[in-house]
Amino acid sequence: MPDPVKNLCSALALFFAATVAPSVQAANPADAGKIVRQAFEAADDGFDMAKTQNFYSGWVSEAIFEPLLSYDYLSRPARLIPLTAEAMPEISDQGKVFVFKIKSGIFFSPDPAFKDKKHELTAQDYVYTFKRLLDPVNRSPNASFIEGKIVGLDDVAAKAKKTGKFDYDTPVAGLKAIDKYTLRVELKATDYNFLYVVAYGGFGAVAREVIEAYGDQTGLHPVGTGPYMVEKYMPRSKILLTANPEFRGYIWDFKSTGSARDEEIVKQMKGKKMPQVGKVDISIIEEEQSRWLAFQDKQLDIDKLPQSAATAALDGAALKPELKAQGIKMDRVTDAGIVFTIFNMRDPVVGGYTKEKIALRRAVGMAYSYEDEITQMRLGQAVRSEMIIPKDVVGYDPAYRSSLAYDISLANKLLDHFGYKRGPDGYRNNPDGSSLTLKKTVEPAAIYKVQSEIYKRGLDRIGIRIEFPVSNFADNLKAASACKLNMWGGAWNADFPDGENFLQLLYGPKAGAGNHACYESPAYDALFRKAVSLPLGEERNKVYAQMNRQVEADTPWIVHTSRIRSWLYRPWIVGYKKHPILHSDWAFIDVEKH
Structure with a gap:
């Protein structure tokens, strides 16, 4: 059996050797003395974006890899704007x-x-990058972005599942490098979100030589443009x-939206050679x-105001005078994202599609106080989410109201009706008489202790026992991806500003590969396929609303809130x-002497 510790040490030795490899200085104007x-x-869980949807992996990877x-x-x-592409693509054949x-x-x-040579980015690198997402060995949680969409690509993936090896040299009719710098992608059907897909960080170009050199350790050794x-x-x-050192740099020339803040930023930054920041020092501090x-x-220098510090730092929605006196500034935004509880639909306790199992999950949802979450866990820094699609994302309906409202009385009636009888201790058993205990896995941060208390108070009122095993986020993510957790708390921020980005998290073919509820509903999947075949507009939005109702009916998730983020930064951050959508903003900002 291979020694995993020895393998990891070997990989890290190669990794650190690579970071000090000599190179010819290119156009990157960054100043090593400017540190954020x-x-x-x-x-994170490494930086191979073909193998993860970890938020923090994606954050760092945005600074390393470049999509088109x-x-x-x-x-x-x-x-959307071009990045490595010269311009927005030529689109023909009705958007295919x-x-x-x-x-x-x-x-x-x-x-x-x-091997001591410079590797120029070409169309072939993107062909390889796209193919990797459908290589079965990678079990990519991002595969659904292109699965079933590109002409001929699924055939190569299907063959790989049979043979055990993906043939990267097999030509794909819908994915071609026409010449060194021209990439042609042909879809099976019109997909009005495809340009958003192309801009997603998981499609940042990787080089085949790097992947083949580092294999399973690629996530420890990211190499991009x-x-x-x-x-x-x-x-x-x-x-x-x-x-x-090989980055080409760019001139800062973004246009103001007309707000006073934008006008100030343009005045500070316009015309600068970018990036200015030479180093980014990231610490993992979970508490x-x-x-x-x-x-x-x-x-x-920059930090998201912790929820626990909101009352100490804010007067309503403004910074307190003592923080302003230090020159600290704030950018306050509501996430284009949601927070939710995940039920493992394959779990013998909370999973399944029978009426009594659905009743159990719905009762749990109705026993959870969203108002307590906002006031006690989020300290007012959140708003109730009524649907899976958050505000400012296409498909959001401000008039939509969830059927899972906080209602202890109705939750009790539901459990009584479906045979969850109380024992002598006041807690309920399963309809077959066996003991019933839920387990919601949490991270060690203090806010999750508060949320656990909210859950326990509500569930005590409906007679359901619950335990809260504690583990770190990276391990929890891996366990959820393998459909091994009973319940878990999830959160998702928009990778692209359309409802599909959220609704794909419950798409059946992604069970065990990004669909952490392992939810498989023929009705939901049919609606999903119908939605992505429709152009943007009212008809598509109606299908999105139907998908929300289907999720409420089956309850693989309980949708909670959208968080209000107060990003604080020191006066020397410009x-x-x-x-x-983007999280890696280091290449857009500057650091003044301080």
């Missing part, structure tokens, strides 16, 4: 054929896998990024109080504006 120090509230398209830094709502022209002179960061590369990586502790103390002690 930030904290993550949970750990990205988003304008200032525009709201989010607006996309031709991208890739900029010449873009190079991957230096790495031993290239973006503005940054990893200098030091201590899993679950520290990530240090440094400027990619809210520790993170807040680090910011107060000036160990962090040009900062939190983006609803």
Whole structure:
């Protein structure tokens, strides 16, 4: 049996050797003396975006890998722009054929896998990147973005499932490098969200030489064409990024939306050679109080105000005078995202599609006080989410109201009706008389202790026992992906500003690969396929609403809230504006001397 510790050490040795490899200085204007120090509230699980949807992995990967398209830094709502593409693609055949022209002179960061040669980004790199997402060995949680969509690609994936090996050299009719810098993608059917898909971080270009050199350790050794590369990586502790010497740089020239804040940013940043930030120092600090103390002690330059510090830092929606006096500034936004509870539909206790199991999950939802979450757990820094699609995302309906309202009386009646009888201790058993105990796995942060108390209070009132096993986020994510948890808390922020990005999280073919509820509903899946075949507009939005109702009927999720984020930053951070889709903003800002 291979020694995993020895293998990991070997991989890390190669990794750190690569980060000090010599290279020819390119156009990157970053200043190594300009450092941004930030904290993550949970750990990543490596930086191979074909194998993860971890939020923090994606955050860092945005700075390392480049998709063909990205988003304008200032525009709201989010607006697509070319990134490695010269311009927006030529689109033909009723939105089924996309031709991208890739900029010449873009190079991957230096790495031993290239054998002392510079590797220029080409259309073939994107062909390889797209194919990797459907390689069965990767079990990519991002596969559904293109699964069943590109002409000929699923046939290669199907063959790989039979043979055990994906043939990357097999031509795919719908995915072609026409020449060195021209990529042609042909879809089986019109997909009006395809450009959003192309802009998603999971489609940032990787080089075949790198993947083949590092294999299963690729996530420890990210090599891309973006503005940054990893200098030091201590899993679950520290990530240090440094400027990619091969990055071409750009001139800051984003247009103001007309707001006073945008006008100030444009005045500060317009015309600067970017990126200016030379290093990004990221600490993993899971405990809210520790993170807040680090910011107060000036160990962090940018931080999301912890929920537990809201009353100490804010007067309503404004910073308190003592923080303003330090020059601290705030960008306050409501997430284009939702928070929810996940039930494992394969779990013998809470899973299944029989009426009594659905009744159990619905009763749990009706016993949970969303108002208590907002006031006690979020300290007022959240709003109730009525549907899976959040505000400012296409498909959101402000008039929609969830059928899962807080109602202890109705929850009790539902459980009584479906045979969950109370025992002598007041707690209920399963309809067959066996003991009933739920287990909601949580992370160690203090806010989850508060949420556990909210859950327990509600469930005590309906006679259901619940336990709260504690583990770290990365391990919980892996267990949820393998359909092994009973219940878990999830959150999702928009990867692209359309409801499909949220609704795909419950699509049946993604069970065990991004669909952490392992929910498989023929009715829901049929609605999903219908929705993505429709153009943007009212008809599609109506199908989105039907999908929401189907989820409420089966209850694989309980949708909770959308969080209000108050991003604080020190006076020496210039040009900062939190983006609803992009999270890696280090290449858009500057650091003044301090």
